[in-house]
Amino acid sequence: MTDPRIERTKESLRAAVLRLAAERPLSEISVSELTSAADVNRATFYSHFRNLDEVLTEALCADLDQRRDDDLARRRAGDLPPAELLDFAIESVFEHISKYDRVYRLSLDETSSPVWRTLRSSIRAGIRDVIDEQPNKVSGLNPSLAADFASSGLVGSIEGWMRLDDTSLEELRSTIRLSLPEWWRSLQ
Numbered sequence: 001m002t003d004p005r006i007e008r009t010k011e012s013l014r015a016a017v018l019r020l021a022a023e024r025p026l027s028e029i030s031v032s033e034l035t036s037a038a039d040v041n042r043a044t045f046y047s048h049f050r051n052l053d054e055v056l057t058e059a060l061c062a063d064l065d066q067r068r069d070d071d072l073a074r075r076r077a078g079d080l081p082p083a084e085l086l087d088f089a090i091e092s093v094f095e096h097i098s099k100y101d102r103v104y105r106l107s108l109d110e111t112s113s114p115v116w117r118t119l120r121s122s123i124r125a126g127i128r129d130v131i132d133e134q135p136n137k138v139s140g141l142n143p144s145l146a147a148d149f150a151s152s153g154l155v156g157s158i159e160g161w162m163r164l165d166d167t168s169l170e171e172l173r174s175t176i177r178l179s180l181p182e183w184w185r186s187l188q
Contacts, residue, residue: 010048012038014059017052022102025110026052053114060100060115064122067092072129082186090176093123094169097158105162116155124151130187138183150184 016038020029029052035045049055071089074080080088096119097104107115128147138146154176161172 006048009038009040009044010058012040013045013048013055014062017055018059018100018103021056021106021115022100023106025106026056026113026115027110053112056103057114057118060103060118061122063096063099064119067096068122068126068129071126072133075130075133086177086180086185086187089126090173093154093158094173104158108159108162116159119158120151120155123154124148127151127184134187141183146183150181153179 013034016034017026017029020034020037031042031045031052034052034055035042038045045055049058071085071092074088075085104115104119107113124147127150128143131141131143131146157172157176157179161167161169
């Protein structure tokens with residue numbers, strides 16, 4: 001069992017990095033700023049994390065992992081058709097993006113930022129979980145490559161949408177749904 005003090009310290013650091021990363025790109029934030037905002041000393045920070053990327057990744061993953069778990073539970077319940085399951089999964093990604101909108105927008109041009117890698121990796125893992133649990137495998141479909149393809153396309157579409165000023169969220173939803181391969185639309 002984890003010491004509650006350690007968990008409180010890590011949560012304080014995760015919350016602080018999300019607040020700071022919503023104000024400016026991660027590359028402009030220092031460990032000193034983060035520890036000050038979290039009311040934690042530098043030595044404590046380094047006893048839990050190697051760098052800012054790691055704490056931001058952990059902070060985003062906490063939300064993404066919960067969403068992925070919820071999606072799998074909904075799929076395992078087996079009481080919704082594939083189209084509704086897909087809508088729930090896509091909406092969950094949009095809710096996450098909306099919740100951390102400024103963090104994602106400020107990291108669009110930060111090539112070393114973990115933000116988009118974390119999103120892509122989480123979505124990839126979720127897609128791979130769903131593919132692996134399918135009772136009827138799609139002939140010729142390599143699950144790993146399919147998950148790479150689908151997650152990169154979804155995240156690329158979200159990145160592109162964030163760069164456009166005149167495209168609504170509804171247009172993004174519609175474009176993603178229409179662009180999905182048939183095998184993905186039928187996942188249960």
